Amino acid sequence: MNHAGDLEPTISERLAQAIAAIEAIDPGDRYDPSVPAALIASGLHLLCLPREAGGLGGGLVEAVAVLSALGAASGSAGLGFAMHIHVTGSLYESAGWPPALRDWLSELVRDESALLNSAATEEGSGSPARGGLPATTATEAGGGYRLTGEKTWTTWLPALRAAQVTATVASGEIGNFVVDLHSRGVERLPGFDALGMRGSASGRLVLRDVFVPAERLIGTRPAGGSDPRGPAPGAWFGMAVAAVYLGVGEGARREVVRWAIDRRPGDGATAVADLPTIAVRLGRLDAALRSARIVVEEAARRWQASAPGDRPALMAEISLAKVTATNAAVQASDEALRIAGGPGFLAGRIERAFRDARAGLINPPLDDIAYQSFARRLVDDERARSEGHTRR
Numbered sequence: 001m002n003h004a005g006d007l008e009p010t011i012s013e014r015l016a017q018a019i020a021a022i023e024a025i026d027p028g029d030r031y032d033p034s035v036p037a038a039l040i041a042s043g044l045h046l047l048c049l050p051r052e053a054g055g056l057g058g059g060l061v062e063a064v065a066v067l068s069a070l071g072a073a074s075g076s077a078g079l080g081f082a083m084h085i086h087v088t089g090s091l092y093e094s095a096g097w098p099p100a101l102r103d104w105l106s107e108l109v110r111d112e113s114a115l116l117n118s119a120a121t122e123e124g125s126g127s128p129a130r131g132g133l134p135a136t137t138a139t140e141a142g143g144g145y146r147l148t149g150e151k152t153w154t155t156w157l158p159a160l161r162a163a164q165v166t167a168t169v170a171s172g173e174i175g176n177f178v179v180d181l182h183s184r185g186v187e188r189l190p191g192f193d194a195l196g197m198r199g200s201a202s203g204r205l206v207l208r209d210v211f212v213p214a215e216r217l218i219g220t221r222p223a224g225g226s227d228p229r230g231p232a233p234g235a236w237f238g239m240a241v242a243a244v245y246l247g248v249g250e251g252a253r254r255e256v257v258r259w260a261i262d263r264r265p266g267d268g269a270t271a272v273a274d275l276p277t278i279a280v281r282l283g284r285l286d287a288a289l290r291s292a293r294i295v296v297e298e299a300a301r302r303w304q305a306s307a308p309g310d311r312p313a314l315m316a317e318i319s320l321a322k323v324t325a326t327n328a329a330v331q332a333s334d335e336a337l338r339i340a341g342g343p344g345f346l347a348g349r350i351e352r353a354f355r356d357a358r359a360g361l362i363n364p365p366l367d368d369i370a371y372q373s374f375a376r377r378l379v380d381d382e383r384a385r386s387e388g389h390t391r392r
Helices: 009-025 034-042 060-073 075-091 099-112 232-262 276-305 308-340 349-362 367-391
Strands: 116-119 137-141 144-154 162-169 174-180 186-189 203-213 217-221
Touching (some): 009 034, 009 060, 060 232, 099 116, 116 144, 144 174, 276 308, 308 349
Antiparallel strands (some): 137 144, 162 174
């Protein structure tokens, strides 16, 4: 199923070009700089910049289509590109961005083919979704700030030109800065020997007294306070991640169906795909993925069609899309491995999808936080109804 076929021709052609290049490179479990270069060569790095800013004018609907197709071709390539997309996609939907800083980032992407990401996770504090102050500090200096600290899990770190970086400022608040990674004092170190997404080059970004001009401060907020940019950054991150892992699951589906058609055990008269027990498993994984795609695409459509003031109410649907997509990918890749048996267990696309899908479980919004928020909404709504009946 090629859901990217709904894209406008310009974007669809660029996507086809990028996927053909990635499949020719076949990066597997390694990071290959030719992969981000291929995406830049296709022009897809401009996907979510408005046309008036020199971009392709794509919104969340287009981003989901592109990222899921890339995720099916290569999970690591899809995840790396998703980080750029979630920054550029939310850039013009977030009221809290200083206009001059937004324009500078847009120029970097348009004129210098820059790739962007955010860097918030730290080894000591775990996921920023759990709260807490960053150990990275920002000290005021003449005309700006000096940042010192280390960020982990910075995806596609070798390819990045700039990153949004969180740091604790003197007031005890959390500052969000844009750091030019060509600055003096920036060091890019390898990441970890991870279970999945090994080609994503999710490294450690080290900042050693890096000067950041004052005009590159996005804003500050109290610890535990809401992002002054509103819901867009979180929504774009959650949906970008959902799309990639949905694609990983769909890529596993395609691979195992091909394998099951070609595999003819015994006398060679019957393909594995035609065995009733296998048909049940294929149908089960397909149902999970198709259900997830409906949820992800509908969440993207609702977000894109909504007025900015109505979007905060959609964050529960964004969380639903992310947890549904990642868990469907885990289920589908597990079924694919069971269907393929020993051949699926060998290093290759099915085995890699099995590992890559599980990486989605550690990306926010995390399952437990999402499910607790769903429960709170249920309980609060029921209590409100009960109180209303009591008053009558």
